[in-house]
Amino acid sequence: MSCIACFIDNNNQKKLKKNCFGLDRFELKLKKYKESFLENIKKLKSISECDCEFRNNNSEYVQWTDSFLEETLNNISVIEDTFDDIISIYISYISENTKIATDKIWSFLQQNDLLNETESGFTYSTIYFRARIYDKTFNKSDINNFLHIPFNKRGLVGNQRFSVSGQPMLYLGKSIYGIKKELSTPINNLAISAFIPYYKDFYSKKYFTIKNTLFDTIAKTLPEIAKDHEIDYDDSFLTPNRNSIKKDIKKSIFSQILTFPVEKKSSFISEYVLPQMTTTALLENNFNGIVFPSTKDFSELKNYNIRSDHESNFAIFVNYSESNQYDDELLKNLLHFTLNGKEEFNHSVYEILNKFELVFELNRKSNYHNFIAPLISLRLQVEYLEKSKIDGIEYYETSYGKIELEFYSKVADFYLSIIK
Numbered sequence: 001m002s003c004i005a006c007f008i009d010n011n012n013q014k015k016l017k018k019n020c021f022g023l024d025r026f027e028l029k030l031k032k033y034k035e036s037f038l039e040n041i042k043k044l045k046s047i048s049e050c051d052c053e054f055r056n057n058n059s060e061y062v063q064w065t066d067s068f069l070e071e072t073l074n075n076i077s078v079i080e081d082t083f084d085d086i087i088s089i090y091i092s093y094i095s096e097n098t099k100i101a102t103d104k105i106w107s108f109l110q111q112n113d114l115l116n117e118t119e120s121g122f123t124y125s126t127i128y129f130r131a132r133i134y135d136k137t138f139n140k141s142d143i144n145n146f147l148h149i150p151f152n153k154r155g156l157v158g159n160q161r162f163s164v165s166g167q168p169m170l171y172l173g174k175s176i177y178g179i180k181k182e183l184s185t186p187i188n189n190l191a192i193s194a195f196i197p198y199y200k201d202f203y204s205k206k207y208f209t210i211k212n213t214l215f216d217t218i219a220k221t222l223p224e225i226a227k228d229h230e231i232d233y234d235d236s237f238l239t240p241n242r243n244s245i246k247k248d249i250k251k252s253i254f255s256q257i258l259t260f261p262v263e264k265k266s267s268f269i270s271e272y273v274l275p276q277m278t279t280t281a282l283l284e285n286n287f288n289g290i291v292f293p294s295t296k297d298f299s300e301l302k303n304y305n306i307r308s309d310h311e312s313n314f315a316i317f318v319n320y321s322e323s324n325q326y327d328d329e330l331l332k333n334l335l336h337f338t339l340n341g342k343e344e345f346n347h348s349v350y351e352i353l354n355k356f357e358l359v360f361e362l363n364r365k366s367n368y369h370n371f372i373a374p375l376i377s378l379r380l381q382v383e384y385l386e387k388s389k390i391d392g393i394e395y396y397e398t399s400y401g402k403i404e405l406e407f408y409s410k411v412a413d414f415y416l417s418i419i420k
C-alpha cells in the first residue's frame, strides 16, 4: 500500500523506472513507465492510512493531501496526455530530427506554462562545490582552473545528461558527497573549490528547475505548516492548489522522465536525449542555467533531514568570449574559495555554527547585509546533515563533511574580515 507522498518520492519513482530496464527501446521503457505510474496512482490510500515514514494524522494535513489525491485522480487524462506528449517528442527526435524535436520540447514547456516558475535569487545565494579530477597538471589554488572548460578546449566537453557535447557550462553541486558521486572518483583524487553566487547578480536571471516540487511541498513543507496553521487545498494563494493541478502533474512527470536512469552507457544514450534538448532549448531562449537532481544512488547516506538537498546540481550557462578563455564576467558574479594545501580539516560542527553566530551578531551591528542569506542557508545545510551517517560514520566526520566544514570556515572568516 502507498500514499501520495511515498508514491511521488524520487526513490519510489526510480524503482518504477528501473522496473522498465530490459526493454530494448527507450520509447518502450517510457510507455511501460507510464503504465505502471497510472496503475500505481489509482491504488493510492490516504496518508493517514499508509505505513510509510510520511504517515501523518494531523487533520488539516490529511484533508489537504486527500483533496490533492482526489483531484489527481480526477485528472488521470492529464497524466496520460503528458506522458504521451513527452514520448512523442522523443519519437520525433529519433524519427524526424533534432531541430523539430527541440522546438517541440520548447512549445511543450511554453504551452503548459512550465517556464515561468524560476525560483527567487535567494535560493541560489548559497554555497556550491565544484571539483575536478586532480592529475597534478594544474594549480589547485587558482580559481580559474575550476570555472568551466576553457573555450579553446571545447573538445573536452563530453556528453552528460544536461550538457551538450562541446558546450562548456559551470557545473556545481550542493554537497561534496554529491560531486564525488557525479565524478565517480575517490575523494582523495579530486581538487575542490566552492562558489557562492552574489544575490545582486543572480536574482534577475532565469534558471530552469527540474525538481520534485510536489514531493517537496507534500512531504517537507506542508507537515510543518499544518502544525500551527490552517491549510486549504482550495486556497489559491498557496501553490499547489486545486487550480494548479494540471501544471503540477505536468511538471512532475516532465522532471521524472528527464531523470530516467541510464541502463547501459554507450556513445549514444537515449536517456540523455530529452534532457539535452531541454538544455539546448533553454540556451536558445536566453535562460542562464538549469538546476537538476543527481540520478546517482545516495542510499548509503542515512538519517539525514528530509529537507537536505545534497543531491542537487546547478549548471550555469557561460557566455562565449572571443579574446578570453573563460567567461570572466561570470566569475565576477561569484564569491569563490579554493584550498591552499595548508588546511587541517579538523573543524567541528559546533565550532562552525559558533563562527556563523559570531558573523550574525557582528552583522546586526554593521551595515553589511549581503551575507545573511548565504549564511542562513549554510547553517541549515549543516543542520540537515548533522545527524546523518554514511556507513555508520557521522557525515561531518567523513572526508566529505570535513572538507565542507573547511570551506564553511573560510566563508565565515571571509565575512568576518569584512565586518571587523
Ligand SMILES: [Zn+2]
Residues within 6 Å of the ligand: 001, 002, 003, 004, 005, 006, 007, 047, 050, 051, 052, 053, 054, 055
Ligand atoms: Zn506512504
